[in-house]
Amino acid sequence: MAPRVPNIDDALLWAHDPNATEQQLYVAADTLVSWGQLDLADQIIEKLRQNPAYGRGLNRLSAASRQLRRSGVLEDLAAFSADGGEVIDGRHEAFTARYDGETRKAIIVFTGIDPRFWLSLMMLHLFLKRLNTHIIYLTDLRQLIFFDGLETVARGYDGLRDALRGTLDSLGVDEVHVMANSAGGFAGLRYAIDLQAKSFLGMSIRTDLSVDSRIPVGGFFKRQGLRDVAPHMLIDLKPELIKSRYPERVILYSGDGNPVDRPHALHLADLPRVEVNLLPDHVQHDVMAGLLARGQLEDVLRDFVYGAGPSTAGNAP
Known part of the structure; x- marks a missing residue:
C-alpha cells in the first residue's frame, strides 16, 4: 500500500x-x-x-x-453548489456526470494515487463540463492502478473494460476521450487502446512497466501486490500502440526536468500519432499545476477533445 x-x-x-x-x-x-x-x-x-x-x-x-x-470556475462552483450539484471528490470509485444537452462524446478520467488530477476532481470538473460531454471519473481506492478493475464496479481489467463499454453504450456515446494522471496513466492508456478512444491525454504518466525496462519507475510500480493481481499488465505499451490504430491521438505532458516523467513520455515520442509536450523549467510531478499556472490548461483540454490546436481551441462549442 x-x-x-x-x-x-x-x-x-x-x-x-x-x-x-x-x-x-x-x-x-x-x-x-x-x-x-x-x-x-x-x-x-x-x-x-x-x-x-x-x-x-x-x-x-x-x-x-x-x-x-x-x-471563472469559482463563480461556476458557487452556481453549481447553489443548484445542489453533487460534489465530486474521488471518494467513490466511479462517478458519471451526464451532460444535459445533445452529445455523442464522453471523457473518461483515470486518477492516480491521489484522487486528484493535481486539481481536485471538483475543480477539474468545472473546466471539463465546459466541453459539453459526458464525463466518467474513476478512482482506484485499492491503489492497484486499475489493473484489477474497480471493486465496486467490476473486478479484473476485462471486467472494468466491459463495464465502461456498457456505460458508454447506455449514454449513446460513439466518440471516447480518455485522460489520465500519474499512476493512473499506464492503465488509462491501455484502456484507451481497447476502448478505441479518439484521443488520450496523459499527464506525467508511465508508459513502460516491463520487467526488463531501463526506464525508471519507482517502488510503487514494483509492489508485489501488482504482480500478484495482474502480472500480465506489467508490459511495455509501445508495442501495443504500434499494433493498434487507437487512440487516434496520444497527447503527453511532462515537466522538462522530471527525471522519471520525461523518459516515459519520450519513450513514445517517435510514434507518428504521439505528441510529447515538455513544460520548460518544470521539475515537479504536478504538470497540471504547471499548465494552469501558465494559463494554458483550458486550451489543452479543448484541444484534447476537439482537436482545434492550443492556439485555436476556442472553436469548440
Whole structure:
C-alpha cells in the first residue's frame, strides 16, 4: 500500500494549526489551491515567502491561484453548489456526470494515487463540463492502478473494460476521450487502446512497466501486490500502440526536468500519432499545476477533445 496522500481535511487542519511545520503549510497551500480555496491558500503562501527555499513552488502556486480566479470556475462552483450539484471528490470509485444537452462524446478520467488530477476532481470538473460531454471519473481506492478493475464496479481489467463499454453504450456515446494522471496513466492508456478512444491525454504518466525496462519507475510500480493481481499488465505499451490504430491521438505532458516523467513520455515520442509536450523549467510531478499556472490548461483540454490546436481551441462549442 502506498503512503496516504494528504487530503483537503489535512490541509484545513494544518492551515489553522499554529504548530504546523513549514512543509505541512506548503502541502496545505498546494492542496487548498487545487480545491479552489484560494483566500486561505494565498494567506499561507505569503506566510511562507520568508523562506526562500519555497520560492519557486510558491510562485507556481500563486500563478495557479491567479489563473483560477481569472477562469471563472469559482463563480461556476458557487452556481453549481447553489443548484445542489453533487460534489465530486474521488471518494467513490466511479462517478458519471451526464451532460444535459445533445452529445455523442464522453471523457473518461483515470486518477492516480491521489484522487486528484493535481486539481481536485471538483475543480477539474468545472473546466471539463465546459466541453459539453459526458464525463466518467474513476478512482482506484485499492491503489492497484486499475489493473484489477474497480471493486465496486467490476473486478479484473476485462471486467472494468466491459463495464465502461456498457456505460458508454447506455449514454449513446460513439466518440471516447480518455485522460489520465500519474499512476493512473499506464492503465488509462491501455484502456484507451481497447476502448478505441479518439484521443488520450496523459499527464506525467508511465508508459513502460516491463520487467526488463531501463526506464525508471519507482517502488510503487514494483509492489508485489501488482504482480500478484495482474502480472500480465506489467508490459511495455509501445508495442501495443504500434499494433493498434487507437487512440487516434496520444497527447503527453511532462515537466522538462522530471527525471522519471520525461523518459516515459519520450519513450513514445517517435510514434507518428504521439505528441510529447515538455513544460520548460518544470521539475515537479504536478504538470497540471504547471499548465494552469501558465494559463494554458483550458486550451489543452479543448484541444484534447476537439482537436482545434492550443492556439485555436476556442472553436469548440
